[in-house]
């Protein structure tokens with residue numbers, strides 16, 4: 017092959033979902049144009065040495081909330097430092113809000129402020145009044161719709177009637193119904209009872225939102241999705257019991273996508289007890305057994321994706337636990353933690369990490385092979401990852417405005433050292449090089465899920 021290259025990444029080990037490849041990577045403008053064993057330096061304006069490093073497709077985070085202390089620009093920066101090149105944000109349409117203006121605002125904001133590419137999911141809070149606009153969202157390039165089966169008291173919950181209605185529209189248009197699956201009324205009852213007994217605390221938080229009620233809601237969502245013919249995406253699985261459900265449904269050949277998050281793979285309720293309000297997240301952190309069952313689900317391909325569920329909020333450890341909001345910053349640490357706890361411990365191969373953190377997400381949302389793979393013709397969304405880099409995780413080194421991390425003081429081996437979005441370096445070591453204004457809004461297409469992706 018001939019032709020000049022803008023950038024050549026030399027000497028690294030390319031990691032795709034299919035496996036490793038010792039190859040150099042040539043980039044022209046925004047794309048990868050060549051992947052071969054030896055590409056001559058003289059052809060490139062700029063050469064990046066990746067000897068001893070992995071060259072992997074950028075992580076695609078399918079789950080983020082850039083509406084709290086990290087806006088869409090801040091979120092993209094903390095993400096880029098974590099090796100994330102594209103994010104799918106939840107555009108929440110609260111009651112009295114309209115679907116299309118919300119999407120418009122998110123898109124404009126992202127195009128203006130983000131340093132990485134992005135797509136959008138809708139998050140519906142008032143399905144009864146918002147459902148008529150769902151078809152318009154498809155034309156807008158937004159094909160996934162999340163509802164909460166929980167948070168009834170907060171009035172965020174969608175009941176089974178309207179969940180079924182969303183599934184009906186999704187099925188007709190090959191969209192994806194997404195659920196936060198926890199039984200909202202039962203968890204509210206338990207919470208109210210604990211309040212009456214004066215027992216709401218970090219110690220009782222996991223008890224308030226038990227794994228069985230997560231599995232119950234997940235099973236219910238699966239049942240409704242099958243009746244309505246809708247593909248289903250279950251966000252942030254935290255209960256090990258859910259893996260059994262996914263096993264069963266997979267055997268029966270129904271399109272269900274399961275996501276989990278680094279926090280549910282690596283942390284337990286002991287962290288809730290120690291970090292209190294900072295570790296208040298929904299669903300809650302559970303047990304080591306749940307961690308292990310989720311790792312097993314990931315390793316066996318029963319769960320398909322990992323999302324950060326990053327929702328950085330202003331909290332401090334001694335805030336009133338009951339009043340503290342749900343959420344934690346995760347996106348900057350997610351690749352590091354999944355690599356360290358998954359790959360370094362032998363739970364996961366590096367190609368499998370790439371598959372669940374990049375390739376599968378691209379496939380589910382119709383972004384593949386533009387994203388999610390290092391091959392000729394794909395966007396040059398590339399992370400150079402140093403498996404021998406030692407770091408001690410600390411909020412002081414991070415770029416979220418949350419000001420804390422649940423992994424403070426954790427020693428890890430392996431970290432991203434360069435992040436490139438469509439041919440331009442965004443993060444180089446500790447330095448932010450990328451500027452906002454280049455981000456592309458990505459239209460999703462979830463029809464592949466109906467055609468037996470997994």
Ligand SMILES: [Zn+2]
Pocket residue numbers: 079081325
């Ligand atoms: Zn979330």
